[in-house]
Ligand SMILES: Nc1ncnc2c1ncn2[C@@H]1O[C@H](COP(=O)(O)OP(=O)(O)OP(=O)(O)O)[C@@H](O)[C@H]1O
């Protein structure tokens with residue numbers, strides 16, 4: 001089973017603004033609302049790929065139904081602790097003229113240690129060894145930034161594989177417990193390593209240092225430039241597929257979701273990387289935080305280029 005944890009969910013409001021200008025009056029041309037938050041996006045993509053997951057987290061009572069309904073309609077199992085307050089609304093500004101996506105994310109609402117413990121208990125009673133627990137997204141304001149580190153350590157001691165995708169201090173501290181899988185984008189990896197990573201070789205050098213700490217799989221996503229997968233004995237390069245994106249919101253979540261399903265099904269890292277590339281690229285062709293269309297994924301799978309980077313040999317499709 002795959003468990004996704006979203007401690008700070010969001011309602012994503014995606015708006016398009018032509019030629020968005022800071023410090024000026026901007027006019028919205030289209031607007032849409034989606035259930036958001038990284039773990040929730042992961043569960044929705046897993047469902048779209050025909051897999052199963054349980055989505056867990058904490059939701060403000062005001063706005064909770066937007067998220068619960070989206071999960072119910074898709075038949076996704078979920079467990080959310082409801083608390084007083086509003087689900088945060090994250091604004092995603094898409095400027096098709098200048099080809100930019102700007103995120104303006106609210107902080108969210110504070111949660112108590114009891115509410116956090118409730119979620120952790122729910123995972124513990126349901127999980128079995130070899131299950132995957134996806135810890136992803138920002139923590140609610142005031143939460144101990146070492147929470148992902150503590151949870152990763154306790155969950156992996158029980159034999160589950162933790163997939164961690166966050167940023168700033170919670171991510172920095174989380175990797176100290178050597179999660180099985182991490183998916184930083186280039187900027188997040190640079191934050192982790194306190195250095196700029198201008199080339200693939202720089203990324204590989206820093207990635208290897210992280211693998212030496214016990215992390216098993218690092219999938220570095222590079223936006224339109226594709227991704228790089230690092231394990232103890234493989235470096236796989238996935239080239240970007242050229243498309244005209246509608247919304248890149250949740251592209252990283254789609255990539256992680258696809259990878260989690262592939263590993264649950266014991267596919268090779270090569271196949272997992274290939275599918276993750278097609279799924280995440282299909283995601284950017286969807287509006288808002290919508291999960292990708294399976295027909296588009298199938299079509300993009302024929303365009304993926306994946307190769308063993310160390311040998312520079314293109315692998316058979
Ligand atoms: N503009 C794009 N064109 C084609 N593919 C893209 C584009 N942006 C993202 N992707 C695909 O999605 C994957 C993940 O994207 P990205 O590196 O932006 O993740 P991220 O920064 O974690 O995203 P987010 O935080 O918005 O979920 C990329 O590796 C690529 O396969």
Ligand SMILES: O=P(O)(O)OC[C@@]1(O)O[C@H](CO)[C@@H](O)[C@@H]1O
Pocket residue numbers: 008010011012035036037038041090103105136137138139249250251252253289
């Ligand atoms: O503020 P966080 O928790 O870091 O990120 C939240 C968020 O930007 O991530 C998802 C896309 O990955 C969106 O659905 C959501 O709004």
